[in-house]
Amino acid sequence: MGQITEIEQYIIDKVREKRIKAGLTQAVLSVAIDLNPKFVGNVERLKTDDKYNINHLKKIAEVLGCSIKDFFPE
Structure with missing residues (x-):
């Protein structure tokens, strides 16, 4: 498993924050973006090398219901 960068952690935290605020589970969000139900959980737990790419974030x-820009720092 590789090292996670500061920007990657920021994005993971922002996605998690918005996901929870929307009342979605990790599995529901994973399926909604056409991925394995465990994908978002794997990204958030940092136990695998799974990471969001730009297509996932879109x-x-x-x-x-937000902008992709909401996942990045100013």
Whole structure:
């Protein structure tokens, strides 16, 4: 398992925050973006090398009704 960068952690935290605020479980968000039900949980737990890519973030933003920019620092 590789090292996680500061920006990757920021994005994971922002996605988690918005997911929880929307009342979605990890599995529901995973399926909503057409991925394995365990994907979001794997990303959030940092126990695997699973990470969000730009396409994931675009789909997540659509599902959560926000802008992809909301996942990045100013």
